[in-house]
Amino acid sequence: MRNRLLQAFREILYPSYCLVCHVKIPMGDSKGSICQRCRDSIIPFNPPFCRKCGRTIKKAAFGENLCGECETIHFFFERAWTGYPYEDTLKEAIHHFKYNHKPSLGSFLSGLLIRFVSDYHIPLTQCDYLIPIPLAQAKLREREFNQARVLAINLSRHFGLPVVDNALYRRRNTASQTGLDRSSRWKNIQGAFGVNNQEAVKNKRVLLVDDVLTTGATASEAARALKGAGAQAVFVVTIAG
Ligand SMILES: [Zn+2]
Ligand SMILES: [Zn+2]
Incomplete structure (x- = not known):
């Protein structure tokens, strides 16, 4: 009772606003930083899915x-699964999650992916x-x-698959892919990854996890780096594409 009262006071004193459309989030909506209407506007891709990129x-x-x-690009992964179109509400939510230090959005976005x-x-x-696709040290800092x-980590908890994050690393800090055209993106990222734990990778079926698949x-x-180190197959899953 006391806790509920405190919570109600807190909500009156510090109302929360939707990060995307800025309306006040009604009291009792425990989902947090995105309002119900915006959450409902995120619709997954519909089949038929491309057997390579998942869109x-x-x-x-x-x-x-x-x-x-x-049909024209060669990808080194076997196939990717991409949940939702990278546009509107979802695009903004991912942006807040990444660039404005909103790690609380992580559970919302993970929930979308799990669904x-x-x-x-x-x-x-x-x-x-x-x-997980690793960041360069400088970017991580x-x-x-x-x-x-x-x-x-959230996928791992839900589906019971382990996370291995000491096998793949970024060799160098590449320029952001945002704002680059298609062919510059491919050039910019070439040779960016290395494997520092071959034993962990050899003959394994690896699932790469990232937030967005743009050009792939x-x-x-x-x-390519994982296959070079002996991975048997590489799949990719992202929230948006
Ligand atoms: Zn909203
Ligand atoms: Zn495709």
Whole structure:
């Protein structure tokens, strides 16, 4: 009783506002920093999914299950699963999560990812373990947390797969991929990853975890490093794409 009263006072004194649309979040909405309306506006990709990048195929020709982009690009991963379109509410939520030190959004975003994986029966548990896409040391110091690691830990808790975060590393601090055009993104990220624990990787089926799959260049380069170290297969899961 006393706790509930205290909580009510706290909500009156410090009301919380939706990070995306800025409306006041009603009392008792324990989900926190994104309002119900914004949460409901995030709709997952619909099948048919591209068998390589996981995004919805807009116009599937009979028997085709690759999107236009994946027909021309070679990815080093076997396939990616991407939950939701990277736009509007979700784009803003991910931005707050990454750049404005809003780690509290991590559980909301992880929840979205878990829901997608469960609803579409994505066979994550066929992998041996999860690897979050690592940040370069300098970026990790600046941001203080790795958003991909937060997602990986929450996925791991939910699906019972271990997280291995001492096998893959960033060799160098690449320029941000944001704002680069398609071909610069591929060039910028080339050779950015290394493996420092071959034993952990050899003959394993690895699931890479990241927040967003844009061109797929980052995930593909990470997969290239893992395959080079003997990984049997590399899959990718991201919230948005
Ligand atoms: Zn809102
Ligand atoms: Zn595709």
